[in-house]
Each structure stands twice: as structure tokens, then as C-alpha cells.
Amino acid sequence: MRYIDEYRSGQAAKKFAKQIRSITTQPWTLMEICGGQTHTIVKYGIEDLLPREITLIHGPGCPVCVTPLEMIDKAIAIASRPDVVFTSFGDMLRVPGSSKDLLSVKAAGGNIRMVYSPLDAVKIARQNPDKRVVFFAVGFETTAPANAMAVWQAKNLGLKNFSILCSHVLVPPAMEALLFSPSRLVQAFLAAGHVCTVMGYEEYIPLAERYRIPIVVTGFEPVDILQGVYMAVKQLEEKRCEVENQYSRSVLREGNVLAKKLLKEVFRTTNRTWRGIGEIPMSGYSLRPEFREFDAEMIFETANIRTSESPLCIAGQVLQGMKKPHECAAFGKKCNPEHPLGAPMVSSEGACAAYYHFGRFRTAKETTIPETLQ
Amino acid sequence: MCLAIPGKVLHIDTTAQPVMGTVSFGGVQKSVCLDWIPELKVGEYVIVHVGFAISKMNEKDAQETLRLLEEMAEVKDELDPDEPASLSPSNGRKKPLS
Numbered sequence: 001m002r003y004i005d006e007y008r009s010g011q012a013a014k015k016f017a018k019q020i021r022s023i024t025t026q027p028w029t030l031m032e033i034c035g036g037q038t039h040t041i042v043k044y045g046i047e048d049l050l051p052r053e054i055t056l057i058h059g060p061g062c063p064v065c066v067t068p069l070e071m072i073d074k075a076i077a078i079a080s081r082p083d084v085v086f087t088s089f090g091d092m093l094r095v096p097g098s099s100k101d102l103l104s105v106k107a108a109g110g111n112i113r114m115v116y117s118p119l120d121a122v123k124i125a126r127q128n129p130d131k132r133v134v135f136f137a138v139g140f141e142t143t144a145p146a147n148a149m150a151v152w153q154a155k156n157l158g159l160k161n162f163s164i165l166c167s168h169v170l171v172p173p174a175m176e177a178l179l180f181s182p183s184r185l186v187q188a189f190l191a192a193g194h195v196c197t198v199m200g201y202e203e204y205i206p207l208a209e210r211y212r213i214p215i216v217v218t219g220f221e222p223v224d225i226l227q228g229v230y231m232a233v234k235q236l237e238e239k240r241c242e243v244e245n246q247y248s249r250s251v252l253r254e255g256n257v258l259a260k261k262l263l264k265e266v267f268r269t270t271n272r273t274w275r276g277i278g279e280i281p282m283s284g285y286s287l288r289p290e291f292r293e294f295d296a297e298m299i300f301e302t303a304n305i306r307t308s309e310s311p312l313c314i315a316g317q318v319l320q321g322m323k324k325p326h327e328c329a330a331f332g333k334k335c336n337p338e339h340p341l342g343a344p345m346v347s348s349e350g351a352c353a354a355y356y357h358f359g360r361f362r363t364a365k366e367t368t369i370p371e372t373l374q
Numbered sequence: 375m376c377l378a379i380p381g382k383v384l385h386i387d388t389t390a391q392p393v394m395g396t397v398s399f400g401g402v403q404k405s406v407c408l409d410w411i412p413e414l415k416v417g418e419y420v421i422v423h424v425g426f427a428i429s430k431m432n433e434k435d436a437q438e439t440l441r442l443l444e445e446m447a448e449v450k451d452e453l454d455p456d457e458p459a460s461l462s463p464s465n466g467r468k469k470p471l472s
Contacts, residue, residue, distance in 0.1 A: 001400040003380040003419060003436055036376050063375045089424070091375060117425030119407065142376040146426045149392065149407065156391075194376040197421065197429045220377075249436035250378075250421050250429045258410040259428060349375060 003249070007221030008044075016226035017049040020233055027053045028236050029185050030229060031178070031321055033171060034192035035062030035349030036220050042354040044222045046229075054233065057185060057321030060174055061192050063139045064091045064347035065319060066274040069309055071167045072097040074302040075136055078165060079105045079112050081300070085128060087121040088136035090114045091347045096340060098307045118150035118164075125154065125162035134296045137164040142194040144168050144285055145259035148266035151287065151294045163296040166286055169272050171195050172203050173283035178320060179211040185321055188232040190218040190225070193247035198263075200255030204243045212241045219247035266291055275343060276309065276316025313342035318351055325352040332356060378423035380431055383408070383416055397422060 006012075032038060038058045041047060047056055060066055076097045079086035086102070093102040093114065106112040111131070115121050118135055125133035137147040147164060154162040171192060178186060191204060196217045204215045214235035218228030228246045235242060245251055263285070272284030287295045297303065309316075313330070317323040325331055325344065335341035337353055344350030348357075381397035381404070392409035397420060407426045408414055419431035 001380070002382075003431060034376055061376070089375065117407075119425055139375055142378065142423055142428065145410070145428075146407075146424045149409070149426070153392070192376060194378045194421075194423060194428065197378070248438070249432045252429070256410050256428055258412070259426075262410075347375070 004221065007219070007223040009223060012223045013044075013046075013049065013226055016223065016230050020054065020226065020230050021051045023230075023237055024051045024053050024233055025237060027055070028187050028233055029055045029057060030188045030190060030232055031057045031059045031186040032190040032218070032225070032228075033059040033061040033175065034195070034220075035065065035347065035351075036194070037061075037190060037192070037218065037225060038351050039349050039354050040220055040222060040225055042351075042358045045358075046222060046225055049226065050229065054229065056229075058318070058351040059178075059189075059321060060274065060277065060319040061140065061171065061195075062319075062344065062347050062349045062351075063143070063169060064095060065315065065343040065350045066169055066277065067092070067095065067138050067167050067343070068273045068275045069098060070273070070305060070307045071165070072101075073307050074297065074305050075165055076100065076102060076105055077302060077305060078134055078296060078300050079110050081132075083132050085111045085113060085124055085131045085133045086136070087113050087115045087124060087133060089138070092136050092138060094340070095343050095346050118147045119153065122150050122153050122157075122159070122162060125159050126157065129161060132161050132163070132299075134300075135162075135164045137166045137168060140169060140171055140192070140195050141199045141263075142192075142197070144267065145198060145256075145263050148262045151266050151291055152262060154294060155291065160293075163294045163299050164287070165296040166267075167272075168267065168285035169274065170269070170283050170285070172207060173280050174274065174277075175204075175207060176211075177277070177280050177283075179207070179213065181320070183322065186213070188214040188216070188236055190228045190232060191215050191243075193217055193219040193224070193251060196245075196247070196251045196255065198256050198259050200253050200260075201243050201245060201251065202253060208241050208243050214241050215243045217243070217245045217247050217251050219250070274319075276313075276319050278316075315342035315344050315352075318344055325355040328352070376423065378421045378428060380419050380421050381406070383414060383418050383420055386414060386416060395427075397427070 121135035208215045214232050216228045216231045267285035268288050269282045270286040273279045314328045340346045344352040381399040385396040387394050395408040397406040411427050420427035421429045
């Protein structure tokens with residue numbers, strides 16, 4: 001496909017890898033923010049192309065992974081009601097709540113439907129006026145305008161049976177929380193290209209200046225990642241701390257102005273709890289008061305649902321880049337994609353699932369395939 | 375979840391509220407909301423996330439990364455001509471963990 005295949009070119013990737021090697025003089029630790037970038041890095045073995053001095057740590061940019069357990073339990077409580085059609089992106093259905101997941105609610109007769117777009121959920125609400133249709137609105141700034149459009153359209157159509165369970169999170173406050181941490185490891189960020197496609201990158205400039213850290217807005221194909229790493233390492237080696245844009249074929253400095261305008265109309269920023277990390281001030285969106293009638297938490301009175309995380313799973317440390325997935329005692333044993341203990345093993349963009357599927361754990365212990373008996 | 379892919383605009387319906395259109399992803403056609411990309415023309419490429427076009431592909435910049443690679447003449451000669459044309463993803467796990 002055009003604009004995809006050329007960014008997977010093996011020769012192009014190797015050229016960038018050689019360039020990175022030629023400028024690297026000392027160890028550097030970089031964090032890619034987005035789970036989609038982690039997926040590419042692990043799938044294509046990007047780390048194997050980099051010099052030994054460069055360490056990539058995987059950031060918290062997987063919305064499925066950071067949605068708090070309490071929100072999953074609220075989703076399960078709402079989806080279990082006989083008058084509700086619960087709609088969601090597919091990834092959220094398998095995230096374990098405290099006692100079960102949404103898929104098991106569906107198996108027990110719950111009306112749960114997987115949708116491609118939030119506008120599909122609005123369509124279901126129009127087609128089912130006798131049901132209350134709820135959409136599980138998770139995601140970062142990339143997804144938030146689409147969900148805002150669903151609410152805006154429902155209001156425009158005068159729908160009384162549509163609402164969203166809102167659990168939106170924002171990237172810059174999480175980056176700042178990581179930078180503020182006393183155990184800060186990260187020396188440069190590869191910022192999330194599609195988040196910046198919507199939001200632009202002006203809000204990253206004060207972060208780069210205040211914390212003296214290079215930030216490179218980076219795309220998702222292997223050549224994009226390698227170019228992003230090259231630009232970040234070049235800044236580190238030259239002692240520069242700037243915001244640069246590797247993904248300029250999609251990202252404008254000001255982002256998508258119309259999408260941002262809709263976001264402001266429908267949402268306001270609020271404190272959010274991140275699974276495995278804790279509460280981060282002003283790190284998410286909730287509906288503005290004028291859209292309160294579309295807030296599923298208000299409609300279904302879920303405020304009394306309170307749950308806390310399992311101590312077994314070290315997802316929080318993985319999400320902050322403090323541990324690699326295979327360093328967890330449960331990895332691949334008690335915790336695997338069929339029976340995940342934590343969300344990073346559920347989503348295909350979760351670091352744990354990516355390591356499991358693409359065999360990146362083998363550095364710890366090599367597995368062998370038994371030969372066929374003669 | 376922030377996955378977004380480029381597709382070619384085949385049709386734009388400006389009478390729809392919001393503006394909708396048809397986008398082709400390597401031959402697979404989907405209905406996509408085009409409301410946030412003003413002055414879009416049929417034949418141009420957009421980047422689509424959960425059924426919404428979030429940006430118009432900047433074709434000049436899309437070529438820039440590739441042109442930069444061409445300029446890296448100093449490493450070009452060192453490349454093995456037998457290298458694969460594209461990176462291949464890992465085949466994944468051969469055997470479940472015991």
C-alpha cells in the first residue's frame with residue numbers, strides 16, 4: 001500500500017541504523033510513548049538494529065493498558081443490565097476486571113457489540129430506541145475527537161438513549177509525571193505521531209525546555225522509528241533539547257484545528273487515575289456540564305463502584321519503563337494472552353503481549369523445538 | 375489503539391452532517407468522516423483513525439524521508455546487494471511456553 005510499504009524498506013532501515021551507529025558515542029535511554037510504536041519495534045526487531053549503547057524503554061501509551069480497573073468494573077456493571085446495549089472497541093472486551101471481563105458478560109447473555117467507529121454506536125442507538133446504548137470512550141487525544149463527534153451528533157439528533165462511559169487520558173501530563181519521578185530513566189522521548197496529528201506539538205515545547213529533554217514526534221513504520229531514534233540521538237550527542245517533527249507527512253505544528261475545536265466544545269480536562277501508575281492531575285477528559293445527559297457514569301450511578309489493583313501484576317513498572325515484560329515472574333506462566341493478569345498482556349499494543357507474541361523474552365531463556373522422533 | 379492508516383479519497387459528500395466520504399485502503403473501501411479536513415479533493419490521501427480522517431497526507435514531506443535516505447551516499451556502497459527489499463516481521467512464537 002502506498003505510504004506504508006516504502007517505510008518498511010529493509011535497505012532504508014539499515015541505512016538509518018548505520019547512521020545511528022556512526023553518531024553514537026555513549027549510552028542513551030530513549031522512550032517511545034505510544035503502544036503502536038512499541039508494537040512496531042518488537043515486531044520488526046528494531047532493537048536488534050541499534051547499537052548496544054541505545055536502550056529503548058516502552059512508555060505508557062496504550063489506552064487499554066492504562067484504563068483503571070475501577071472503570072472496567074463500571075463497564076461490566078453497566079453492560080450486565082438487561083436494558084443496555086454496550087458498545088466498545090474490540091480490545092477492551094478482554095481486559096480483566098476484578099472478577100470477570102466484558103466478553104464473559106456477553107457469553108452470559110449481555111448485549112455487547114464491538115464497533116469500528118464511535119459513529120457506529122450512535123447508529124445502533126438510532127436503530128434501537130427502546131434500548132439504552134452506551135459507548136466505552138477510551139483512548140488518547142487521537143481518539144477523543146471521534147468520541148466527541150459521537151456525543152455531538154447524538155445531541156444534534158436529539159437522542160435520549162445514547163451515552164458514553166468516558167475514560168480519556170492525555171499524553172503530556174503523563175510524560176511530565178515520568179520526568180518528575182526521582183527514578184527518571186528516560187533521556188529523550190519519541191512522541192506519539194497520531195496524538196500529535198490531532199493536537200500538534202506546541203504543548204511539548206515547554207516540556208523540552210523545562211526538563212532539558214529532546215522530544216521527537218515520530219511515526220509508526222520501522223523507517224519512521226529509526227529516523228526518530230536518529231534525530232533524538234543526534235540531539236543528545238549535540239547537547240540540544242528541542243522538539244523536532246519526524247512525522248511531518250501527517251503532523252502540523254498546530255495539529256488539526258477543527259478536531260481540537262470540537263474537543264474543547266465537548267470535553268474539559270480532569271484528574272484521571274492511570275492503571276498501574278496512579279492519579280495524575282489534569283491528565284484526562286470528562287464531558288462538559290452541557291453534555292452531562294450523555295455521561296453514563298451519571299445515568300447509571302456507578303460512583304459507588306470502587307476497586308483497587310492486584311498486587312501480583314507489575315504492569316505499573318512496565319508502563320513506566322522501570323521493568324521489561326520478561327522480568328515479571330508471572331510473564332508467560334500465570335500471565336499470558338489467553339489468561340492475562342494485567343492489561344499490557346491483553347492489548348496487541350501492550351508491551352507484555354508484544355514481547356510474548358514476537359518472542360522477545362528469549363534473551364532470558366532460549367526455548368527449543370523438540371526434533372521429530374525418527 | 376492510536377492506529378491510523380493512509381487511504382485514498384474516492385468520494386466526498388459535503389451535504390452530509392458531518393461531512394462523510396469513501397476512502398480506499400489498498401482496494402478495501404470504507405465510509406469515513408471527513409469533517410475535519412477542509413478543502414479536501416478526490417484523489418488525495420488522508421490518514422484515518424476509527425473512521426475519521428485526522429490529517430491530509432503531506433505528499434511533499436512523505437517523499438522527504440525517502441529522499442534523505444537517497445542522500446546517504448556514504449553508507450550506500452557498504453550495503454549488501456542481497457539484502458531483503460523489505461523488513462520482515464518476526465514470525466512469532468514457534469511453541470507455547472511450558
